[in-house]
Amino acid sequence: MNAPHVHSNLEVDWSTESIVERRNRFYSASQRKFVPYKEPLILKRGKGQYVWDEKDQKYIDLLGMNLCISVGHAHPQVVKAATEQLAELTHCTTMFYHPVPAQYAEELAATMPAGHDWVVHFTNSGAEAIDLALLMARTHTGNIDMLALASSYHGATFGAQSVTGISGFRHPVPQLGGVTFVAEPNQYRGAHGEGVEPYLGEVERAIASSTSGRLAGMIVEPVQGYGGIVPMPQGYISGAFERVRAAGGVCIIDEVQSGVGRTGDAFWAFESHGVVPDIVVVAKGVGNGIPLGAVIAKRDVAESMADKFLFHTYGANPVACAAGRAVLKVIREERLQENARAVGGALKTRLEELKKQYPLIGDIRGQGLMLAIELVKDGTTKEPAPEAAIAVFEETRRNGLVASRSGPYRNVIRMCPPLCLSMADVEDVMDRFVRSFRTATL
Known part of the structure; x- marks a missing residue:
């Protein structure tokens, strides 16, 4: 019996369509399930707290690739x-x-x-x-x-x-x-x-x-x-x-x-x-x-x-x-624990200011660089707002942020970036959040 034909070269096909097609064709259902965005996000490289997709679009990684990246992508x-x-x-x-x-x-x-x-x-x-x-x-x-x-x-x-x-x-x-x-x-x-x-x-x-x-x-x-x-x-x-x-x-x-x-x-x-x-x-x-x-x-x-x-x-x-x-x-x-405390504290303070502008935000919480925005339909009843969370979440991606939706009701935007996120990034992150909330709540 002849062995199946297998490509022997180690070249990587970076075309968007082929990446999506191969994953859908050859990944088991259990491994295809974990997809956060409506349109696939394909990542090609990373440096520090930033990642770039296959089309060279730059993002601030607020997720640390599910908290796996602690000291920064490709740290030398x-x-x-x-x-x-x-x-x-x-x-x-x-x-x-x-x-x-x-x-x-x-x-x-x-x-x-x-x-x-x-x-x-x-x-x-x-x-x-x-x-x-x-x-x-x-x-x-x-x-x-x-x-x-x-x-x-x-x-x-x-x-x-x-x-x-x-x-x-x-x-x-x-x-x-x-x-x-x-x-x-x-x-x-x-x-x-x-x-x-x-x-x-x-x-x-x-x-x-x-x-x-x-x-x-x-x-x-x-x-x-x-x-x-x-x-x-x-x-x-x-x-x-x-x-x-x-x-x-x-x-x-x-x-x-x-x-x-x-x-x-x-x-x-x-x-x-x-x-x-x-x-x-x-x-x-x-x-x-x-x-x-x-x-x-x-x-x-x-x-x-x-x-x-x-x-x-x-x-x-x-x-x-x-x-x-x-x-x-x-x-x-690099005193990254101290950086997490300082930068995380500054980011949390700015998120608290954002909360005052949007009744949709029910709670801002977390410690250091482990933060969350919980979205609710009503501030008194605290009824979860998963649909609004999806809308805001998708906008954050369009505005160059990588985060995640979590919580039992999927109404929480979770932020756990690499510990090297800098004070200079805070203003940029907040600008992108402001744009995301403004667009999603129109």
Whole structure:
């Protein structure tokens, strides 16, 4: 039987029509689904906080390619570190030893709270790391029941979607059991309004009535990402973790979106809440676009899995870990956490001014360079306005911004740009938002 004909050259066809046609023809339905704009956005190159499409149209990337780009597109130090390692040894399975992943693990552990013995298990992605964190919690405690927040997002794998509290990410099949959801303490539209105590009371009730009374753990995003940029109010994480530990559970923090200096006030967002988790899940921005994830755990929790073999084929890949090391170095040297605080604060202030002009804007929220605009039909009832969000969102693209629509009602415009977004960009971003809202609301 003759082998099928396959083109042997490595040229890339950049014609718009062929790119769209090939994707529609050869991508599986599950991979074609994740498309935000009515007309496809085709990206060809990036530099810093900017990207260009196949027709050389320039955009400000307010999404950081789903928060994967932390220190900027094609950052020379990250490119250099990855390229040099790629040329020397592309992959080294964890069956064998290599210095780069081990040194990176040491450097990651050093970013965790002092006084604890931290260890690292590298994965290929955040969703894989979430799966491992769930397995680790259940193995360590010997318990099954997990608590998760409504409107949370932890990934799309079978395990990760079971603790994801947004229906659009949960497939119509039986989910992994033993998960109980509690209301997220959304201070704008939460089930119990403002405050913390009613939400902590719900944690107590869930433990008493929806579990065996003994927990494996609870998983929390310090700032919910796809849930619409919902920061956890002060006192909630510490209060919830106190109750979880009293029920025998471990405390898991998901920093996949909120980590590596993005919130400005701390390198990891959980640090602003005065808590020390047992397990921390990281990914996305740690690799600046190169596939890289990790579970960082207290040694006694991680050692519970010592009797069983667990393997991620490209976990601890030296090229990815070399990039990860460069990311930590760049964030420190270029003071990108401080930049996120300053630039994010300035942008948030300007967005608050925009809110005064448009009753359509119900809420401006977020921390550092993790911000959101929530659109509502009525400021009093807070009825979501997803149609208006689509209109504004499409206009932002026409005006040269790349953002995303998120939240349970898809009425939130989410902004999580590379941490190198500059103060000089703020005026430009706001000018484009003003034009977008003006056109969309005519």
